[in-house]
Amino acid sequence: MKYFKNISRNVVFLGLVSLFTDISSEMIYPLIPVFVSLLGSGTIALGIIEGIAETTASLLKLLSGVHSDKLKKRKLFVLLGYGISGLARPLIGFAGSSWHIVLVRMFDRIGKGIRTSPRDALLASSTDKSCLGKAFGFHRAMDHLGAFSGPLIAILILYLLFSSYPCTILYALKFTFKIALIPGIIAFLIIFFVKETKCEDKKAKPVNFSLKQFDRNFKKYLFIIILFTLGNSSDAFLLFRADEIISKSNISTYLFGLIHPLQVIATRIEDKQLQNRIISILLIPIIWSFFHILKSLLSTPLSSLSDRIGRKQVIKIGWFIYAIVYLAFAFLDKVPPYWQLPVLFLLFAVYAFYYAFTEGTEKAFVADMTEKELHGSAYGLFNFAIGLGALPASIIFGVIYKAFNGNIAFLYGSLIAFISTILLMLFVREPERIT
Numbered sequence: 001m002k003y004f005k006n007i008s009r010n011v012v013f014l015g016l017v018s019l020f021t022d023i024s025s026e027m028i029y030p031l032i033p034v035f036v037s038l039l040g041s042g043t044i045a046l047g048i049i050e051g052i053a054e055t056t057a058s059l060l061k062l063l064s065g066v067h068s069d070k071l072k073k074r075k076l077f078v079l080l081g082y083g084i085s086g087l088a089r090p091l092i093g094f095a096g097s098s099w100h101i102v103l104v105r106m107f108d109r110i111g112k113g114i115r116t117s118p119r120d121a122l123l124a125s126s127t128d129k130s131c132l133g134k135a136f137g138f139h140r141a142m143d144h145l146g147a148f149s150g151p152l153i154a155i156l157i158l159y160l161l162f163s164s165y166p167c168t169i170l171y172a173l174k175f176t177f178k179i180a181l182i183p184g185i186i187a188f189l190i191i192f193f194v195k196e197t198k199c200e201d202k203k204a205k206p207v208n209f210s211l212k213q214f215d216r217n218f219k220k221y222l223f224i225i226i227l228f229t230l231g232n233s234s235d236a237f238l239l240f241r242a243d244e245i246i247s248k249s250n251i252s253t254y255l256f257g258l259i260h261p262l263q264v265i266a267t268r269i270e271d272k273q274l275q276n277r278i279i280s281i282l283l284i285p286i287i288w289s290f291f292h293i294l295k296s297l298l299s300t301p302l303s304s305l306s307d308r309i310g311r312k313q314v315i316k317i318g319w320f321i322y323a324i325v326y327l328a329f330a331f332l333d334k335v336p337p338y339w340q341l342p343v344l345f346l347l348f349a350v351y352a353f354y355y356a357f358t359e360g361t362e363k364a365f366v367a368d369m370t371e372k373e374l375h376g377s378a379y380g381l382f383n384f385a386i387g388l389g390a391l392p393a394s395i396i397f398g399v400i401y402k403a404f405n406g407n408i409a410f411l412y413g414s415l416i417a418f419i420s421t422i423l424l425m426l427f428v429r430e431p432e433r434i435t
Contacts, residue, residue, distance in 0.1 A: 058387015081115025231416020
């Protein structure tokens with residue numbers, strides 16, 4: 001098949017690992033904002049949880065990337081990282097407060113931090129430079145396919161629980177989180193089919209990490225990535241905003257009368273406020289799943305586009321889309337209530353294009369700018385740059401959301417994205433790719 005042309009065995013197996021890992025992860029992630037809210041916390045707690053989680057991961061991505069270069073071994077870090085995350089993630093089902101979630105998310109992100117840079121270096125070293133965009137796009141597509149499947153599995157479990165016998169929302173959420181252990185174990189087992197790649201230059205000098213190894217162009221790219229990340233808060237806030245909009249729109253009355261499976265729940269749960277909450281809990285994963293199937297379908301072709309028209313051009317398009325989507329989310333509450341749910345789906349559809357344009361392309365751009373034997377360190381720096389912005393980004397966004405409102409918070413994110421896009425256009429040079 002043309003779709004799989006130039007995609008190596010390692011890329012396929014690492015894609016399958018990401019597929020099952022994201023099934024596990026996304027059975028949990030879209031429900032975290034609701035879970036945090038039910039535990040009595042708000043946007044500031046959500047910002048701290050997501051900021052600490054992502055920053056923990058990014059710090060370790062730098063260290064694991066550097067050490068994988070020194071050892072010239074990637075698979076060991078990949079195995080360890082996915083193992084830690086797969087075991088830690090379902091523990092969120094035992095959380096009794098938002099601070100328990102912080103600890104679980106930290107261990108989950110520790111695993112992600114250990115595996116990500118070595119995995120990206122393994123992907124790069126398993127692929128010809130002429131089709132890096134396609135390889136990274138394929139990997140992201142598999143990742144998003146898992147992220148599409150995970151919420152649907154969560155919805156099925158939640159529906160069976162709510163319709164079969166009386167249970168609290170907290171119990172249903174925690175039970176669903178614990179089931180996420182199963183796909184995590186499958187992902188871990190698939191890693192054993194991945195083969196280690198060897199450094200081509202056996203006489204290469206030992207790697208001693210230093211920023212001096214990288215040119216000014218790459219450093220400018222990292223600086224702009226940090227700036228963009230400062231406005232790129234966790235997607236959990238988009239889900240929080242969606243939950244907020246759905247809850248206020250009172251759409252549950254309409255949906256319970258229209259959809260038969262929901263009528264079954266309505267016969268068991270008569271409280272209108274509780275019905276509205278259940279609708280939100282079921283709709284959020286549907287929106288998230290819809291978002292990820294689009295990312296899965298779009299990631300390979302749009303990342304591959306960077307192999308033809310250049311990485312920088314594709315990243316600029318993606319960042320501009322991000323800025324527009326955040327601007328639209330700022331004014332979502334101004335839309336008439338009966339249009340808010342369709343507009344939510346539309347915005348998440350457009351947001352999928354941002355990810356499809358940028359995720360694989362940004363990583364392929366790193367490989368273009370750096371030497372092969374330094375890919376682990378380069379991806380470590382790239383992920384570290386994202387981490388430097390991740391903690392303040394989510395906390396600042398949460399504080400602005402709490403102190404003012406969602407409108408101001410999303411306007412802030414949109415402005416930072418516009419500024420970053422302009423700086424990328426002006427100051428980062430597209431290196432010539434050797435094919």
